[in-house]
Amino acid sequence: MFIPDGVYGIRKTIVVPPKVRMIFAPNAVLMPLADINVIQLKPESYLEGANIDLRYMRVPFTKAGIYLNASDIFQFYEQTHMMKDINILGKRATEGWTGTGILMEATEPMTYIDNVKCNNITITNMQKGIHLRVDPKITKEADMAWVNANFFHQITLMNFEYGLYLEGDSKVPRDVGGNLFDQVQFQAEAGTKRLIYCEGGTNRFDIFGWDIHKLKPTEAAYEFTKSARFNQIVSPMAAEITEAWIDNGYMNSFLSPNNYVSDKRINALPISLPYVPNFIGNQDDYLVNGHKRGYTVTQVSTHPIVDGELTDIFTFDTEAGITFDAKNATYENPIVLEINTFSDPIIYAAFLTVMSSWGSQPQGFEMELYDKLSNQWIGVHWTKNNKSQAIAVSAPWASVDKCTKIRIKCWGSNLANKQIGISRVMMTSTKLGGKAYLPYTEYQRELPEISFPPTLPNKKIMVGDQDDVLLLADKRYKVNLPGAPKSAGNIWSMFSMRREQFCQWTNPTAEQPAIIEIDFGDKPLQFLESVGIEFGWTETPKNIKIERVTSLNGAYVQLSNINGNNSDVIHVTARSANTFKLRFTISLSNHENTLVRVNRIFATTGDDYPKVFVNTESDNTVYGDLRFGDKTKGPVLQADDGAFWRVSIDSTGALKTTKL
Numbered sequence: 001m002f003i004p005d006g007v008y009g010i011r012k013t014i015v016v017p018p019k020v021r022m023i024f025a026p027n028a029v030l031m032p033l034a035d036i037n038v039i040q041l042k043p044e045s046y047l048e049g050a051n052i053d054l055r056y057m058r059v060p061f062t063k064a065g066i067y068l069n070a071s072d073i074f075q076f077y078e079q080t081h082m083m084k085d086i087n088i089l090g091k092r093a094t095e096g097w098t099g100t101g102i103l104m105e106a107t108e109p110m111t112y113i114d115n116v117k118c119n120n121i122t123i124t125n126m127q128k129g130i131h132l133r134v135d136p137k138i139t140k141e142a143d144m145a146w147v148n149a150n151f152f153h154q155i156t157l158m159n160f161e162y163g164l165y166l167e168g169d170s171k172v173p174r175d176v177g178g179n180l181f182d183q184v185q186f187q188a189e190a191g192t193k194r195l196i197y198c199e200g201g202t203n204r205f206d207i208f209g210w211d212i213h214k215l216k217p218t219e220a221a222y223e224f225t226k227s228a229r230f231n232q233i234v235s236p237m238a239a240e241i242t243e244a245w246i247d248n249g250y251m252n253s254f255l256s257p258n259n260y261v262s263d264k265r266i267n268a269l270p271i272s273l274p275y276v277p278n279f280i281g282n283q284d285d286y287l288v289n290g291h292k293r294g295y296t297v298t299q300v301s302t303h304p305i306v307d308g309e310l311t312d313i314f315t316f317d318t319e320a321g322i323t324f325d326a327k328n329a330t331y332e333n334p335i336v337l338e339i340n341t342f343s344d345p346i347i348y349a350a351f352l353t354v355m356s357s358w359g360s361q362p363q364g365f366e367m368e369l370y371d372k373l374s375n376q377w378i379g380v381h382w383t384k385n386n387k388s389q390a391i392a393v394s395a396p397w398a399s400v401d402k403c404t405k406i407r408i409k410c411w412g413s414n415l416a417n418k419q420i421g422i423s424r425v426m427m428t429s430t431k432l433g434g435k436a437y438l439p440y441t442e443y444q445r446e447l448p449e450i451s452f453p454p455t456l457p458n459k460k461i462m463v464g465d466q467d468d469v470l471l472l473a474d475k476r477y478k479v480n481l482p483g484a485p486k487s488a489g490n491i492w493s494m495f496s497m498r499r500e501q502f503c504q505w506t507n508p509t510a511e512q513p514a515i516i517e518i519d520f521g522d523k524p525l526q527f528l529e530s531v532g533i534e535f536g537w538t539e540t541p542k543n544i545k546i547e548r549v550t551s552l553n554g555a556y557v558q559l560s561n562i563n564g565n566n567s568d569v570i571h572v573t574a575r576s577a578n579t580f581k582l583r584f585t586i587s588l589s590n591h592e593n594t595l596v597r598v599n600r601i602f603a604t605t606g607d608d609y610p611k612v613f614v615n616t617e618s619d620n621t622v623y624g625d626l627r628f629g630d631k632t633k634g635p636v637l638q639a640d641d642g643a644f645w646r647v648s649i650d651s652t653g654a655l656k657t658t659k660l
Helices: 239-243 310-314
Strands: 006-010 014-016 021-024 028-032 039-041 046-048 051-053 064-069 081-089 100-106 112-114 116-134 145-148 151-167 180-187 194-198 204-210 222-224 232-234 245-247 253-255 296-299 305-307 322-325 335-340 346-355 364-371 376-383 391-393 400-411 419-422 424-429 478-480 503-506 514-519 525-535 541-549 557-562 569-579 581-589 595-605 636-638 644-649 655-659
Touching (some): 064 116, 081 100, 116 145, 194 204, 296 310, 310 424, 400 419, 400 424, 525 541, 541 569, 557 569
Parallel strands (some): 006 028, 014 039, 021 046, 028 051, 064 100, 081 116, 100 116, 112 145, 151 180, 151 194, 204 232, 222 245
Antiparallel strands (some): 296 335, 305 322, 322 419, 335 400, 346 391, 346 400, 346 424, 364 400, 478 514, 503 595, 514 581, 525 569, 541 557, 541 581, 636 644, 644 655
16 A cells, blocks of 8 residues: 555544555655544554654644554564654654654553564654553463564654653563664653663663753663563663663663673783773772771761761772761762872772662762872763662773872762762772782792881871770779660779770660760860770670760760671771760670670870870889879888888878888
């Protein structure tokens, strides 16, 4: 059947019967005059050259330009169904479109659409470009229906809410799978919600999407729902495909230059060459344990830390890291971390990587490296509206010669509690090896002499008892237990070198935790470097919060908040010029007996003498006053007859002796 040139007003659906070829002349145009499915294809029909113009309709268009009903049974066996060279034009707009370009749907049990070939299709200004659908009312496997194994080649979709919309499941009874979309071009507009929305499985999309940045910040260009499985998007796009997608399904993949898959041309995973980076996990990471090589992490912004320490981002534990309260974290007010790597610069730095666990990744990232040779910050990666990508990686071409600083800005939580987590920061040097392993070809069999030199300022190093400034803190300062009452032990035991002494709580809860408060009065600890707490006999708490006051009559500020603890020693960096108070809040026991046992609380400073030893030279001369804080104590001397006498003094300054 040949349709000559002309404009045809249509009031009823044109049905192309089985075995019929309907071919339109180049200037033949169909203009619907009612809200109808314009053309309906039957099995084994053929449609070519149709131009469907909806731009001048006087009533809203809510139906489909081309419609296929699975009740007609489109099958593989000895059949071919095809449409080609189709142009469907909706009303021009940048949002608020209606109607569907091509609709293939199954609404009845045991119906299906297979093996339909759609080539050279252009659809513009529609609510949905191509919609494959199995009705949700089909719930029993015995009543299954499907829209599977269809072909879409050279498709142009422009100005739409949903470009490709696959509604169903990845399995029977509502299977929408095995559909191939090849060479699909999308043009997004401000009203676009999704380029691809998919509930099905094993579908393949070879696509390119233009101007994804026009989408509203609340939208995502690509979405795989919970039922979507084993779908794949392949695209030559770089940054934009990684900015805005949601994957709540299973094993769906996005292959693009910004996912940085290994080179498939060779069966090898090579090491890096200068400015030709490869990154194979831990072994190539140059930042791992950087805090042990002098790297420092500074939070420039003021967003509260809910859990973890800043230096946790250098550890192997990808569930640890830092958790921020991101309620107020926006593009204008982002969370900002700066990492100083001057002590061990990264030469030819590449692949800056930020990881987040359990869906805590931020929606927005700005990542920068400071190049010491050119003395400038260089932006290496940006994301926005990130819903599903747990790992953000800079492009392989975004490198610097000598990286001495890293700046990470992030905002926009994906979680209901409005928190953002950063569990690991990684990067590789394309000149030097990673820092995660021992380079066996370079190590010496004989270890050098072990040495523990005196601690320098601004270092969280402690050499046992000798560096502790909180020994006998209960006698020097005011120590209170304002929380849950202790069930055994003594306050003084937490500040004693007697290992078995302790202070114990039974089942401290989050609602009524154990609290230990140390008040230094108006003479603060100066240049506090670190603070720690130890728990004996595996009676450790799950939650430990450490707070401090850094100004006279000031408020407590959180220093560290550790949840899910299993360690018996907690030792955290605590650098501050003045510390007027310390507070430890402890809850939830790890032990089956519900006990928490505190054996020692300790601290180090950069500008005060430790309290453990008498500061003497080799001749045992004391340079400084020897002061006894307890008036019942004093020098004890041995007489000629072997008896011991204590020397004390009364309020007039007169000395007296007491035989012991």
